[in-house]
Amino acid sequence: MSSKVTEQDALEYHIGGKIGINVKTACNSARDLSMAYTPGVAHPCLEIEKDNELAYKYTNKANLVAVITNSTAVLGLGDIGPVAGKPVMEGKSVLFKKFADIDAFDIEIDEYDVEKLVEICRALSPTFGGINLEDIKAPECFDIETKLQAIVDIPIMHDDQHGTAMITSAGIINALEISGKKIDSMKIVVSGAGAAGIACAKMYKALGAKNIVMVDSKGVIYKGREEFGRHKNEFAIDTEERTLADALKNADMFLGLSKAKLVTQDMVKSMNKNPIIFALANPVPEILPEEVKAVRDDVIMGTGRSDYPNQVNNVLGFPFIFRGALDVRATKITENMKMAAAVALAKLAKEPVPDYVKAAYPGENFSFGTDYVIPKPFDKRVLAWVAPAVAKAAIEDGVAKVENFDLEAYTKNLEDKIK
Secondary structure, eight states: OOOOOOHHHHHHHTTTOSOOOOOOSOOOSHHHHHHHSTTTTHHHHHHHHHOGGGHHHHSGGGGEEEEEEOOSSBTTTBSOOTTTTHHHHHHHHHHHHHHHOOEEEEEEOOOOOHHHHHHHHHHHGGGOSEEEEOSOOTTHHHHHHHHHHHHOSSOEEEHHHHHHHHHHHHHHHHHHHHHTOOGGGOEEEEEOOSHHHHHHHHHHHHHTOOEEEEEETTEEOBTTOSOOOGGGGGGOBOOSOOSHHHHHTTOSEEEEOSOTTOOOHHHHHTSOSSOEEEEOOSSSOSSOHHHHHTTOSOOEEEESOTTSSSBOOGGGTHHHHHHHHHHTTBSSOOHHHHHHHHHHHHHHTTSOOOHHHHHHSTTOOOSSBTTBSSOOTTOTHHHHHHHHHHHHHHHHTTOBOSTTOOHHHHHHHHHHHHO
16 A cells, blocks of 8 residues: 555545544443542542542543644644644544554644733643643743743643654664764754754753754854844854855765755865754655655655655654653653653664564664664663663652552553564
8 A cells, every 4th residue: 555645535535634542441330420520520529529639540641742833833834823733632542542642632732822821821821631732833932831830830831842862862872882873963943043053952961962963944043143033042153154055065964854855965074974863844855865865875865754764753753752751650751761762762773673673664774873763663671771760750740640650560551562
């Protein structure tokens, strides 16, 4: 069966929506009804009234995430309005359930004021164990995430920022080993200074990067340049470089989160030996892998597409980060939790790949190396590697509310689930 999707195929697939609600408890008799609703439901209500933490025991809060958006920056589509963004948020909910068995509700909000949106999310927060912010434009997304996390005691994550940062960081960790490069001496060029670009650059700094050149639609972000927005201030540098072509000369890495076909073969030729190129514009990357390989053979290349090696796909991150965070009842997602996820992914890519994964991607090379630096989305082992790493980091950071958490038993339970 061809993997190519036509417009008609996609529209038919979405008829009726992609998610629904299943009842987990029996409700087949008058007695069941009395327990599910009145009068039996009063008992858990009264217990929770005495101790709100018991909501994690007697309701679905412990396994429920809100996918919240105002659809101001839907991937590849832009500001399309809350209703039009709903299929994307339903899709996110599908991935939460499919990959990490987390229930998720999509909530589309018709609000664009930062303070009002934060207050709406705060008011909704008692329902959920965590909130996944999605497709909210920069710079508002930074403020919304920060302000909301400061006033609620459940984990908040804007996946457009941190998911991409974690997956590309996993790729970088392995690419460094393969190429023999040191991140503190690399020149890294980031094309695209939106939510994902800023978050990636920050995570690369946490990995030790010292020379990051950020390029937006107007060129290199340099000190003294007018009109580049406060959220980009951290990455304004002293440089004579002004264009993407200037920046890529003698660069060691290119991260593209911008537009199709921005990078030319001459730009690729101008990069240093053994360059790392993650061209993630979708559906058409900044430069195609075959165009890169036509001019040099020493490149570690990744895209956002499933039909090329080294796909950078956020589904490798957010379901498992929330899984680990929910299971230790984390109050927030810390920088260490994000880094733990990246390191776990990088380590998994060095393990022998199961046959079921190879069968899903016929013709690809699954030996750790230039064409395999990131695990595949359908590798079920990601759950048992990333979620425990995140849970462990949460405990170490003191943000886990579950006491005496048995990490070894937890990991074994996840491993048994994926067998």
